[in-house]
Amino acid sequence: MEAKRNPLKKFLSVFIPFFVMPSMVITGLFVFRARGMAYMIAAVTALTLIVFLCGFEKRKTGTRRLVLTAVFIALASIGRVICSPLPGVNPITAITVLAAVYLGGEAGFMIGSLSALISNIVASQGTWSAFQMLAWGIIGMVAGLLSRFLEGHRLRLCVYTFTAGAVYSLIMDIFTVIWASNTFSFDKYAAAIVTAIPFTLIYSLSNILFTFLLEKPFREKLGRIKIKYDI
Amino acid sequence: MKDLDSFNPFAVFFWFIITAVIAMFNLNPVIAALSFAGSLSLLLIREKRRRYGIHISALLIAAGCCLLNGFFSHNGKTVLLVINNNPITAQAFIFGLVTGVTAASVIYWFSTFSEIMTSDKIIYTLGRVSPKAALILTMSLRFIPLFIGKAKEINNSQKAMGIYKDETIVSRIRGVSRVFSAMITYATENVIITSDSMAARGYGSGRRRQYSLFSFKPRDAALMAVTAALSAVSFVSTGAGYFDFWFYPELSEINSGAGAISGYICFGILCFIPAFIEGGDRLRWRYLKSKISLSHIPEAGR
Numbered sequence: 001m002e003a004k005r006n007p008l009k010k011f012l013s014v015f016i017p018f019f020v021m022p023s024m025v026i027t028g029l030f031v032f033r034a035r036g037m038a039y040m041i042a043a044v045t046a047l048t049l050i051v052f053l054c055g056f057e058k059r060k061t062g063t064r065r066l067v068l069t070a071v072f073i074a075l076a077s078i079g080r081v082i083c084s085p086l087p088g089v090n091p092i093t094a095i096t097v098l099a100a101v102y103l104g105g106e107a108g109f110m111i112g113s114l115s116a117l118i119s120n121i122v123a124s125q126g127t128w129s130a131f132q133m134l135a136w137g138i139i140g141m142v143a144g145l146l147s148r149f150l151e152g153h154r155l156r157l158c159v160y161t162f163t164a165g166a167v168y169s170l171i172m173d174i175f176t177v178i179w180a181s182n183t184f185s186f187d188k189y190a191a192a193i194v195t196a197i198p199f200t201l202i203y204s205l206s207n208i209l210f211t212f213l214l215e216k217p218f219r220e221k222l223g224r225i226k227i228k229y230d231i
Numbered sequence: 232m233k234d235l236d237s238f239n240p241f242a243v244f245f246w247f248i249i250t251a252v253i254a255m256f257n258l259n260p261v262i263a264a265l266s267f268a269g270s271l272s273l274l275l276i277r278e279k280r281r282r283y284g285i286h287i288s289a290l291l292i293a294a295g296c297c298l299l300n301g302f303f304s305h306n307g308k309t310v311l312l313v314i315n316n317n318p319i320t321a322q323a324f325i326f327g328l329v330t331g332v333t334a335a336s337v338i339y340w341f342s343t344f345s346e347i348m349t350s351d352k353i354i355y356t357l358g359r360v361s362p363k364a365a366l367i368l369t370m371s372l373r374f375i376p377l378f379i380g381k382a383k384e385i386n387n388s389q390k391a392m393g394i395y396k397d398e399t400i401v402s403r404i405r406g407v408s409r410v411f412s413a414m415i416t417y418a419t420e421n422v423i424i425t426s427d428s429m430a431a432r433g434y435g436s437g438r439r440r441q442y443s444l445f446s447f448k449p450r451d452a453a454l455m456a457v458t459a460a461l462s463a464v465s466f467v468s469t470g471a472g473y474f475d476f477w478f479y480p481e482l483s484e485i486n487s488g489a490g491a492i493s494g495y496i497c498f499g500i501l502c503f504i505p506a507f508i509e510g511g512d513r514l515r516w517r518y519l520k521s522k523i524s525l526s527h528i529p530e531a532g533r
Contacts, residue, residue: 008359008360012360028256030470031466031469031470032256032257032469033472033475035255035256035257035258036256038255038256039252039255039256042255050360053360053361053364054360054361056361056363056364062426063426063429063430063434063435064422064423064426066363066366066367066426067370067422067425067426067429068419068422069367070366070367070368070370070371070374071371071374071418071419071421071422073367073368073371073374074370074371074372074374074375074378075378075414075415075418077371077375078375078378078379078382110364110367114364114367114368114371115371117353117368118368118371118372118375120345121345121350121353125341125344125345126337126338126341127255127337127341179334185303187303188299188303188304191299191303192299213404213408213411214408214411216412217408217411217412217415217416218415221412221415221416221419222415222419225419225422225423229423
């Protein structure tokens with residue numbers, strides 16, 4: 001409703017994918033020949049994020065759902081900061097997925113990407129911020145789309161967060177390799193994966209643990225509030 | 232007194248993105264060194280106390296890039312040693328070193344950047360693109376201290392009731408998840424009150440505007456204009472190939488034509504702009520302080 005009156009966003013959501021993105025990638029590849037691939041991936045990721053955020057603006061979200069989204073972003077960020085002494089352990093994936101199942105894909109994307117942004121204010125922002133935001137956002141969005149299949153099934157949710165965590169780590173390793181050497185080679189990718197195995201394993205297992213522990217309170221409380229207040 | 236913080240967030244954001252993009256996507260020893268020197272000097276000028284953690288992580292990343300590329304890339308002419316029929320070359324190490332120094336400088340840039348871009352500035356810049364995301368961001372930033380306080384309260388009351396035991400790891404995890412469960416109950420009930428109150432005050436009934444303290448002053452325009460001019464020269468010399476540098480099979484020579492030199496100078500100035508702004512301010516402050524203590528109030532002394 002309010003989005004229709006904002007010409008800047010409307011402009012951006014058409015202008016970026018059809019004009020800025022291709023032209024930036026083409027001129028970028030031409031200008032940064034030495035690191036063209038790394039540049040291309042970074043530019044496309046950052047712009048995709050903006051397009052996603054602009055696109056969500058169009059749909060009308062109820063005030064309650066909006067505030068609920070903010071609540072889970074805060075909870076996920078607190079969880080990540082509390083767990084930060086343990087390398088590889090953080091509850092963002094679990095909380096994002098569980099909340100997305102009840103609140104839908106758009107809220108899932110917002111929770112994943114914005115809790116990455118907020119917790120990185122404390123952890124540290126870096127070139128990986130945009131990748132993390134997009135990766136966690138997409139994990140949340142897919143969980144929201146699969147909500148019929150996932151809702152109320154503890155085992156399926158555990159399997160989903162485990163897979164999501166592993167896929168997330170594998171994708172971030174691709175980014176690491178391209179970032180470090182601008183070319184993608186399976187040797188280096190294998191090396192990066194092998195170095196990261198302990199972290200990936202801890203991360204995926206902690207995801208299962210978090211999902212297992214948090215599934216019941218989320219199901220009971222969000223289910224109740226959804227019925228009671230018709231969110 | 233921290234002068235860079237008082238610039239308009241858009242101007243700082245513009246300068247930062249441009250500089251970081253040029254620094255990150257050029258693989259050239261000179262660019263890497265300039266970017267590293269600029270970012271490190273800015274970090275050192277701004278820091279109040281020594282922060283070893285960031286230097287350690289920068290060092291680790293630089294060393295990691297150097298070793299990863301050195302051992303897994305087998306291009307290059309100068310063979311240092313052979314492991315399992317794979318040659319380990321000097322060029323691969325140097326390539327890794329240049330990448331690593333670039334990565335370390337990016338860490339320093341981002342560290343200073345996240346210090347300058349406080350949450351209110353992030354909301355201000357994001358609010359133009361997506362007011363909804365900015366609103367959610369503002370609200371969750373407010374919820375964080377609220378929830379931490381509430382969690383402590385719940386924790387204490389659980390302890391007082393004697394439910395919260397932390398003898399073994401299992402009971403501790405149980406205790407934490409009980410606190411978390413109570414937190415969710417509190418938070419979701421709170422949501423209804425907050426959102427009803429928002430609706431009652433007319434949220435969603437019109438276009439949302441933001442309140443912000445940031446005005447666009449002439450010096451912000453000056454910063455953006457200087458950034459645009461200097462980066463244009465840098466982009467042109469990147470595109471023209473003046474910054475090209477080959478690592479394999481042998482290291483190429485650093486281009487020292489007039490075009491390349493002017494490109495390097497422009498990029499160097501771009502890297503040191505914030506250090507000039509901040510450092511100049513510090514110097515002026517020192518100077519004024521010394522004048523105060525020496526001439527005007529002699530008995531105050533040091």
